[in-house]
Amino acid sequence: xxVQRSATIAQKLADIIGQQISDGVYQPGDKxxxxxxxxxxxxYAINTVVSAFDILVSRGMxxxxxxxxxxxxxxxxxxxxxxxxxxxxxxxxxxxxxxxEQLKTHPGTTAVGDGFPPIEWLAxxxxxxxxxxxxxxxxxxxxxxxHRYGYxxxxxSLVRKLGVLGLEVxxxxxxxxxxxxxxxxxxxxYFVPPGATVLVDEPGYYLLFGKLKLAGARVIGVPRLADGxxxxxxxxxxxxxxxxxxxxxxVAHNPTGSDISAAKAYRVLQLAERHNLLIVEDDPxxxxxxxxxxxxxxxDQLERTIYIGSFxxxxxxxxxxxxxxxxxxxxxDLADLNALIHVSGSEYCERMVDIMLREGxxxxxxxxxRQKLSTACVSAQxxxxxxxxxxxARSGQSLYLWVAFPGVHDSLQWAEDLLARNVKMAPGRVFxxxxxxxxxxxxxxxxxxxxxxxxxxxxxxxGATG
Numbered sequence: 001x002x003v004q005r006s007a008t009i010a011q012k013l014a015d016i017i018g019q020q021i022s023d024g025v026y027q028p029g030d031k032x033x034x035x036x037x038x039x040x041x042x043x044y045a046i047n048t049v050v051s052a053f054d055i056l057v058s059r060g061m062x063x064x065x066x067x068x069x070x071x072x073x074x075x076x077x078x079x080x081x082x083x084x085x086x087x088x089x090x091x092x093x094x095x096x097x098x099x100x101e102q103l104k105t106h107p108g109t110t111a112v113g114d115g116f117p118p119i120e121w122l123a124x125x126x127x128x129x130x131x132x133x134x135x136x137x138x139x140x141x142x143x144x145x146x147h148r149y150g151y152x153x154x155x156x157s158l159v160r161k162l163g164v165l166g167l168e169v170x171x172x173x174x175x176x177x178x179x180x181x182x183x184x185x186x187x188x189x190y191f192v193p194p195g196a197t198v199l200v201d202e203p204g205y206y207l208l209f210g211k212l213k214l215a216g217a218r219v220i221g222v223p224r225l226a227d228g229x230x231x232x233x234x235x236x237x238x239x240x241x242x243x244x245x246x247x248x249x250x251v252a253h254n255p256t257g258s259d260i261s262a263a264k265a266y267r268v269l270q271l272a273e274r275h276n277l278l279i280v281e282d283d284p285x286x287x288x289x290x291x292x293x294x295x296x297x298x299x300d301q302l303e304r305t306i307y308i309g310s311f312x313x314x315x316x317x318x319x320x321x322x323x324x325x326x327x328x329x330x331x332x333d334l335a336d337l338n339a340l341i342h343v344s345g346s347e348y349c350e351r352m353v354d355i356m357l358r359e360g361x362x363x364x365x366x367x368x369x370r371q372k373l374s375t376a377c378v379s380a381q382x383x384x385x386x387x388x389x390x391x392x393a394r395s396g397q398s399l400y401l402w403v404a405f406p407g408v409h410d411s412l413q414w415a416e417d418l419l420a421r422n423v424k425m426a427p428g429r430v431f432x433x434x435x436x437x438x439x440x441x442x443x444x445x446x447x448x449x450x451x452x453x454x455x456x457x458x459x460x461x462x463g464a465t466g
Contacts, residue, residue, distance in 0.1 A: 009044060010051035014059075017052065021061050021072055032062060032070045110457075112448040113415075113426025115254075117313060117399060121372050121447070125315050125356060125365050133355050146347035148339040149331070150176020150323070154354035158309075158323060161357065164291050166298040167307065172328045175335045176345050180284050180310035180322040184211060184247075186334050187280055187306060187324070189341070191245055192217050199237065199246040201229065203402075203431035203441070205254050205282070208247055221433050222246070224253060226393040228260035231267055238275040245278050250296050252285035255431045255443035257398035262294045269296060272304045279305045287314035287366055288373055288397055302327055311353055313399070314369060319349045373397050373446070380446040383455065387462065392441065399447070402428075404440045406462065411442045414461075421457040 020026055033041070038049045053070055056062045063073045149155065155171040162169055177183040192198055194216030200208060202221025212219045220237055223230040229248065237243065250260040260268070272279055281297050286309055297307040302325060310322040324334055338345075356362055374397055384391055384403060392402035408414045415425035428439030448454060 010048050010055065013038075013042060013044065013048065013052035014055035018056060018059065018061055021056075021076065026072045028072050028074045028076055030072045031068070032072065034069055110423045110448060110451045110453045112418075112444050112451075112454050113424050113442070114445045114448055115399075115426075116317065117369070117373070118447045121369060122314070122316060124361070124368070146344040146350065148335040148344065149174065150345055151347050151350035151354060154321075154350045154357070155323075157354050157357045158325075162307075162309075162325060165286065165295065166291070167295070167325065168301060169325050170328070173302065173325055173331050175324045175326075175331050175338060176350055177322045177324060177338065178320045178342070178345050178349075179312055179317075180282060180308050181207065181211075182320075182338075182342070183308045183310075183322045183324045184208060184280075184282065186337055186341075187245075187308075188212060188215050188217075190330075190334060190337055191278070196245075197241050197243040199234075199243045199248075199277075200433070201248050201253065202433060203255055203428065203439075204247075205249065206430050208282075209433060212247075219433060222248075224256055224258065226256070226258050228258070228264040229268060231264065231271070234268070235271055238271060238277060242275070243277065245280055246272070247280045247282065248296070249282050249284075251283055251289055251293050252395070252398045252400070253393075254284075255400055255426070255428075255441075256392050256402040257395050257400040258393035258402075259289075259395060259398075260294060260296070265294050265296055265299055269300050269304065272300075277304065280308065281305055282308045284310045284313050285399065287311075288370060288399065290370075290397075297325070306330070314366070315353065315356060319353060320346065321349050321353045370397060373399065376446040376450060377401075380444070380449040383449065387458070399445060401444045401446055401449075403442050403444045405442070405458065408440055410438045411440055412438075414442065417461055418457055421460070423454050423457045 017026075017032070026032065032038075032053075035046055035049045035053070038044070038052075039046050042049075053062065053064075056070075057064065060073055061076050062070050064070050149171075152171065154176060155174045158174055159169055159171060175183075175186075177186065188211055192212065192215050196217050197220060198212055198217045199220050199222050200212070201224045203224060204221070209219060220241060220243065222234050222237065228250070234246075250265065252259065268279070271277065279296055279300075281295065283295065283297075295307075297305040307325040308322065309325070311319060312322070315321075324331070326334070377396055377398060380401060381391060381394060384401070388406045390404040390406075392404075395401075405411075405414060411425070411427040412429055415427040418425050426443040428441035428443070429435050429437055431443065432439065
């Protein structure tokens, strides 16, 4: 009876350690704690721990090394790593596939489909420099929930920041959120009941598609051209479908990198007024563009627009601070909705962003950020031209380019071929409502395209098919 109990405990211990290995707590090649350490930690007999290790050895998860202890087997592959094989790239048909990819890091892989600027571009806004200043702004309040609208001084800073863009707002028109995605969630919860007809850019932001489908919306795509939405298609949809909302990215559009033209922006607003359409303008790359860049919200001054911004791209995605700018009555309702769902945002993060905005270093950071982006855009577009690639929209300051590579009919297959060469792409079908539709386009990060590993991989594939 005692032997059976010991075996059961050993099995449970093996399962615990095995799960830690599968979760990545211990990586291949890592040394495990000694038998004695584990025995003391779990208050088990040494023989029980030995039995657990024997089980893990039999599973191929760990291996003994004479005189050195036990190590995670170099041949052991975690389940999520197995999913990253080239053939599994068909998971791109799932809306959240690319989101999962964004949250992973793959040493040795060039992430040309990445949605963020390089870390070194943002390193001069290191958060550790500001922690003590955050604490000095009011330590006691950091132990309580924040205001329903968000940290008041940051909203004051945003009034000034948006004023530079030409958007005149008051603090009562601003609601702070945990990133732009939470802002989109709040707008969807407030305006979009199940069955409602909603318009989006197509191609467009894949995660927004998933949010709207989750809400039960009927989602219709408005074709995106190099200078903004296809006006003829938009007008036809407005007349026949009578949607209430249009979610769009006017500036540095994801995934095409295109900007709306002034003439088209005025026409979109005229159509919105005629057809009682509310426009939700998502602008996550505001800091990457000159303040004079045309935006629907600045032309409209929030009469028929809701403006959403974020600091994830220009500061850090880890801060999770975004905001909604809208009319005063709607801002109050959204603040209440936010409080009901999330109680409040992270005042610590909001204070951090406020300090970063107020310090003179922020303006210098933006100058350098825009210079780096401009240089990367020129170099990336030059390389693409040299290799006969088609670029959907040419922009002087966009993190993304929408690219069709010569001879490539299906960018998903192209992505599989490149993944085999340790280059991770973002195939075009991810950014369409019908993710099964074949697309020859790929979203490319201009900074990652300058990596010689990407260029060599593409040249090798083009040479093999040429």
